[in-house]
Amino acid sequence: MYLLIDEKGREYLVKGTSDVHTNYGVIKAEKLRKENVGKTIESHTRRRFFLLEPGILDFIRKAKRGPQTITLKDCALIAGYTGIRSGSRVVDAGTGSGILAMFLANIVSPEKLVTYEIREDFAEIARENFQKSNLRNIEIKSKNIYDGIDERNLDLITLDLAEPWRVVEHAKEALKVGGFLVSYSPSIEQSKKFYDALTGFQSETVECLLRNWDMKVVRPYSRVLGHTGFLTFARLIEK
Numbered sequence: 001m002y003l004l005i006d007e008k009g010r011e012y013l014v015k016g017t018s019d020v021h022t023n024y025g026v027i028k029a030e031k032l033r034k035e036n037v038g039k040t041i042e043s044h045t046r047r048r049f050f051l052l053e054p055g056i057l058d059f060i061r062k063a064k065r066g067p068q069t070i071t072l073k074d075c076a077l078i079a080g081y082t083g084i085r086s087g088s089r090v091v092d093a094g095t096g097s098g099i100l101a102m103f104l105a106n107i108v109s110p111e112k113l114v115t116y117e118i119r120e121d122f123a124e125i126a127r128e129n130f131q132k133s134n135l136r137n138i139e140i141k142s143k144n145i146y147d148g149i150d151e152r153n154l155d156l157i158t159l160d161l162a163e164p165w166r167v168v169e170h171a172k173e174a175l176k177v178g179g180f181l182v183s184y185s186p187s188i189e190q191s192k193k194f195y196d197a198l199t200g201f202q203s204e205t206v207e208c209l210l211r212n213w214d215m216k217v218v219r220p221y222s223r224v225l226g227h228t229g230f231l232t233f234a235r236l237i238e239k
């Protein structure tokens with residue numbers, strides 16, 4: 001895969017196997033080669049394009065969306081507040097479009113990340129996204145996580161589903177002591193019910209509001225993304 005950026009900053013994620021039709025003309029497939037990565041190439045109308053190797057954030061931005069996905073700021077917070085790294089053992093549920101799974105799998109690689117999903121149509125969307133992003137260390141399990149977690153000795157379990165409190169007892173068995181159970185919920189009622197179900201965990205709940213600035217006029221953009229969700233970080237301190 002290749003990432004093309006035009007003079008206006010528009011991005012195109014392409015395979016490189018066929019000509020690319022853009023707002024600024026056609027780019028011939030033969031120009032999309034490894035040797036040209038890092039260089040600028042031209043369309044048939046002589047408009048300039050930057051050719052880059054795409055990274056995980058490009059794949060996430062361009063991923064196909066099915067159910068509501070988690071935002072990058074919330075993904076980043078999960079990684080930052082749990083300290084996961086290459087080799088960490090992670091289970092995620094539900095998969096949805098697979099955005100959080102991709103973000104975390106990129107960090108824990110080469111360790112495998114397991115993600116649970118009950119709906120085959122959503123699993124199919126996620127599978128397609130994983131395939132495109134070249135991540136090979138994700139396993140989708142067609143399983144209801146409320147029925148239990150097969151994996152053991154986990155560093156992190158992430159939940160983005162309606163009734164996270166139903167996973168707490170399973171998570172206690174599956175996590176190592178010191179590991180984290182993290183739940184992302186749009187409503188504070190869900191977060192409170194989850195919090196009330198936590199025993200043996202140390203926890204904190206946060207909400208992250210992010211404001212982007214327009215540096216041409218040096219003020220915040222007037223349209224901002226408001227509330228997304230609450231994140232509860234629960235660290236298992238005793239089994």
Ligand SMILES: C[S@@+](CC[C@H](N)C(=O)[O-])C[C@H]1O[C@@H](n2cnc3c(N)ncnc32)[C@H](O)[C@@H]1O
Pocket residue numbers: 067068069070093094095096097098099100101116117118119122143144145146160161162
């Ligand atoms: C909001 S989406 C998750 C989005 C995902 N975090 C992402 O970043 O793309 C919630 C998903 O959880 C799945 N789900 C709901 N309950 C589940 C359960 N008990 N076990 C496994 N998956 C479940 C739903 O089918 C849905 O695909």
